[in-house]
Amino acid sequence: MAQAAVRMDEPDLIRAAQRGDQRAFEQLVRIYDQNVLRIALNLLRSPEDAHDIYQEAFLRVYKNLHTFRFDCSFHTWLYRIVTNLCLDALRKRRVRREENTVVETSEGTLDRMDTVEEQRADGNPQRQLMSHQLKKRIQETLASLTPRERTVFEMRHYQGLRLRAIGDMLGTSEEAAKNCLFRATQKMRAALGDFV
Amino acid sequence: MKCDEVQATLPLFLYGELSFEEEERLEVHIDECDACRDALAREKTLFQSFDAAELKPSQDLLAECRASLHQSLMHLEPARSSLWNRLREGFTIHFHFTPAFAQPVGAVAMLFAGFFLARMVPSSFLDFHGMNSAGLVEPSASRVRYVEPVGSGKVQIVVDETRQRVLSGSLEDESIKRMLLTAMKDPSDAGLRVESVDLLKSQPQNAEVREALLSALQHDPNAGVRLKALDGLKQFAGDEETRKTLTQVLLKDDNPGVRTQVIDLLIQHHSDSMVGVLQEVMGKEDNGYIRMRCQKALRDMNASVETY
Numbered sequence: 400m401a402q403a404a405v406r407m408d409e410p411d412l413i414r415a416a417q418r419g420d421q422r423a424f425e426q427l428v429r430i431y432d433q434n435v436l437r438i439a440l441n442l443l444r445s446p447e448d449a450h451d452i453y454q455e456a457f458l459r460v461y462k463n464l465h466t467f468r469f470d471c472s473f474h475t476w477l478y479r480i481v482t483n484l485c486l487d488a489l490r491k492r493r494v495r496r497e498e499n500t501v502v503e504t505s506e507g508t509l510d511r512m513d514t515v516e517e518q519r520a521d522g523n524p525q526r527q528l529m530s531h532q533l534k535k536r537i538q539e540t541l542a543s544l545t546p547r548e549r550t551v552f553e554m555r556h557y558q559g560l561r562l563r564a565i566g567d568m569l570g571t572s573e574e575a576a577k578n579c580l581f582r583a584t585q586k587m588r589a590a591l592g593d594f595v
Numbered sequence: 596m597k598c599d600e601v602q603a604t605l606p607l608f609l610y611g612e613l614s615f616e617e618e619e620r621l622e623v624h625i626d627e628c629d630a631c632r633d634a635l636a637r638e639k640t641l642f643q644s645f646d647a648a649e650l651k652p653s654q655d656l657l658a659e660c661r662a663s664l665h666q667s668l669m670h671l672e673p674a675r676s677s678l679w680n681r682l683r684e685g686f687t688i689h690f691h692f693t694p695a696f697a698q699p700v701g702a703v704a705m706l707f708a709g710f711f712l713a714r715m716v717p718s719s720f721l722d723f724h725g726m727n728s729a730g731l732v733e734p735s736a737s738r739v740r741y742v743e744p745v746g747s748g749k750v751q752i753v754v755d756e757t758r759q760r761v762l763s764g765s766l767e768d769e770s771i772k773r774m775l776l777t778a779m780k781d782p783s784d785a786g787l788r789v790e791s792v793d794l795l796k797s798q799p800q801n802a803e804v805r806e807a808l809l810s811a812l813q814h815d816p817n818a819g820v821r822l823k824a825l826d827g828l829k830q831f832a833g834d835e836e837t838r839k840t841l842t843q844v845l846l847k848d849d850n851p852g853v854r855t856q857v858i859d860l861l862i863q864h865h866s867d868s869m870v871g872v873l874q875e876v877m878g879k880e881d882n883g884y885i886r887m888r889c890q891k892a893l894r895d896m897n898a899s900v901e902t903y
Binding site: 408409412421424425426427428429430432433436437440441444446449450453454457458461462530533534537538555556557561562577580581584585587588591592594 | 603606607610612637638641642644645647648649650651652656657659660661663664665667668671741784785786787789790793816817819
């Protein structure tokens with residue numbers, strides 16, 4: 400049957416996936432998966448962990464999609480799953496040693512973060528050095544934030560979500576999310592003040 | 596408002612998370628206080644440095660994640676069986692004993708049933724499903740199923756025809772570009788449109804691509820696609836034709852996320868012709884952030900916030 404004649408927008412895709420249509424589910428995944436991966440990568444700063452969160456999040460969605468009742472937007476529901484998984488991973492990481500991104504391999508030293516794209520500084524060596532130091536300091540500061548502070552900062556600064564939506568996702572109030580963001584930015588400012 | 600209080604609140608101000616009154620008080624203070632103005636400038640620089648530290652997943656990592664998920668899904672039973680399977684199960688009669696002669700009789704009965712049912716089905720039903728009266732699928736029934744970048748600036752496209760084949764090539768390749776332009780108009784697959792626009796938006800200098808992005812921004816029913824198209828048009832925020840489209844979108848789009856991005860782009864370039872538009876927005880807009888941005892832009896242009 401020529402499916403092209405049938406309109407399949409997001410709600411239709413969700414309903415089709417709820418009926419067990421795997422192809423519809425994969426189409427749904429592709430609307431959001433770049434953002435999901437970006438959130439996980441920025442929160443966990445590890446491509447392997449981001450990969451695991453991606454898998455776990457979408458498998459949970461797949462298994463629980465039949466419980467989705469359209470009483471909130473799908474992306475709120477999905478991001479709630481993703482942020483909770485990331486929060487759990489960050490909390491677990493607090494009780495074990497923070498992983499270094501640099502690993503020794505048989506072919507020499509390898510930085511696992513090389514598998515991610517970053518904004519490159521221009522050709523000026525001094526600026527490159529400054530930019531490298533700044534990124535390092537930002538990473539260190541982000542790692543020192545509490546999981547909640549880090550999540551709220553990520554969702555507000557990099558994902559551009561409003562605090563009300565972030566509060567909904569984390570099961571807290573807008574005011575609590577605002578306080579988290581406030582604390583996170585204060586810590587970032589204190590740590591990075593001498594760079595600006 | 597004291598300086599300490601103002602400077603502590605600057606991040607929330609830059610995120611647009613202060614109430615209208617708080618923001619008003621803060622702006623009044625900053626207008627009169629050099630120290631806080633400097634602090635605001637430093638805060639903006641700090642924000643820009645955060646942007647530089649954002650990580651973007653590589654296309655290889657994304658492709659790897661998708662492949663793993665696809666594999667995992669292949670081994671999973673769907674959470675619920677399909678409606679068709681449930682219906683079929685409900686209407687199936689299981690014969691435990693069937694005489695041998697019954698099989699040809701059943702086959703003939705089904706042939707007759709098919710003949711009479713086909714005569715009862717209106718021809719418009721067949722047309723809707725892309726079939727002509729002879730029951731043949733039209734040759735144009737093929738469609739692009741997936742598009743995805745595969746690293747090194749190449750793109751991979753999967754097309755549904757009578758058989759599936761994979762096309763790959765660079766974005767500069769005319770046939771690849773044409774496929775992506777077709778895919779970004781596929782009404783049946785919002786995910787495909789999002790990704791096609793995402794790939795094409797790296798080439799907005801191409802007139803055809805730019806026109807397609809403008810069209811997607813105005814007409815695509817999915818807000819995700821419209822936001823991607825908007826992203827591709829950012830560098831043309833000063834261009835007259837783009838601004839005209841942005842203005843129409845600002846006044847008509849029903850998604851506040853899209854309108855928020857549009858207002859941010861439009862007010863980057865001050866122009867007197869914007870005054871009327873911004874005043875019109877103030878008259879009908881109910882989103883607090885957009886109203887605040889309009890109000891500020893109008894104030895910067897020394898225009899009144901309302902029409903009298």
